[in-house]
Amino acid sequence: MKLKIPFDEIKDAIEQASYEHHYFIDKKNQKIVFISEVEDVHEKKLEEVENDDFICIEPRMPNEDFSVMQSFVYEIRDFNLARKFHEALEKRKPFRNFKELINQNPDLTEKWFKHRDKELTNEAMNWLCINDIELEDKSFMPKIEIKELKPGEVKLPEEFKDFGPVACMKCNNKEGFKTRYFELNVPSENMLIEKETERIMKEKYGIQDYGHICGGEKEILTSSECPKCKSKEIFEDF
Numbered sequence: 273m274k275l276k277i278p279f280d281e282i283k284d285a286i287e288q289a290s291y292e293h294h295y296f297i298d299k300k301n302q303k304i305v306f307i308s309e310v311e312d313v314h315e316k317k318l319e320e321v322e323n324d325d326f327i328c329i330e331p332r333m334p335n336e337d338f339s340v341m342q343s344f345v346y347e348i349r350d351f352n353l354a355r356k357f358h359e360a361l362e363k364r365k366p367f368r369n370f371k372e373l374i375n376q377n378p379d380l381t382e383k384w385f386k387h388r389d390k391e392l393t394n395e396a397m398n399w400l401c402i403n404d405i406e407l408e409d410k411s412f413m414p415k416i417e418i419k420e421l422k423p424g425e426v427k428l429p430e431e432f433k434d435f436g437p438v439a440c441m442k443c444n445n446k447e448g449f450k451t452r453y454f455e456l457n458v459p460s461e462n463m464l465i466e467k468e469t470e471r472i473m474k475e476k477y478g479i480q481d482y483g484h485i486c487g488g489e490k491e492i493l494t495s496s497e498c499p500k501c502k503s504k505e506i507f508e509d510f
């Protein structure tokens with residue numbers, strides 16, 4: 273389904289949706305409908321949107337906000353500070369503890385808001401993918417570029433030095449594999465990026481099965497081919 277609604281409006285609705293604040297996509301009128309429990313007529317309004325012309329945006333759960341805080345803690349470079357944040361999330365009232373620590377470390381405030389915004393963007397992009405919605409204005413989508421690397425250009429992260437094809441899943445051959453490496457310009461951090469990556473790999477390189485190697489400067493995609501049966505379904509391991 274194609275919608276004319278701007279991405280940021282959908283993202284805001286996903287962020288704000290709760291058991292008190294209901295958000296729906298009105299497919300016919302191409303807009304977002306907001307119904308608050310505070311309104312006297314909210315029950316009647318909620319009945320009106322109970323049909324196929326509307327898509328409900330599910331309430332945001334506290335555990336979703338919790339995992340956004342958790343993933344932020346993993347990005348803190350200062351070990352002692354990271355430990356403080358980690359402990360704050362383990363104790364009672366983790367949301368309040370976290371907020372207090374952010375307030376005590378003003379240099380982290382901007383990073384935190386950026387991180388939260390990035391996570392919400394990914395959530396919104398996943399939501400669009402799951403609901404099979406295509407937005408008319410695609411300016412929110414990063415431009416995805418995949419280029420094949422020449423043997424000398426491949427720089428794998430240290431821990432992936434021994435990673436490679438081990439066995440063909442079709443014929444069980446264990447040797448002579450040819451591996452191609454590709455560089456992805458953006459991290460594949462949500463389902464829309466993954467879907468677009470799949471499309472480009474298939475259309476540009478004719479490859480449907482590939483692996484991801486993360487941890488380096490850029491994400492690397494790998495694809496191996498069996499010399500005996502030409503299958504690309506190859507088991508890779510260390």
Ligand SMILES: [Zn+2]
Nearest residue numbers: 440443498501
């Ligand atoms: Zn094979």
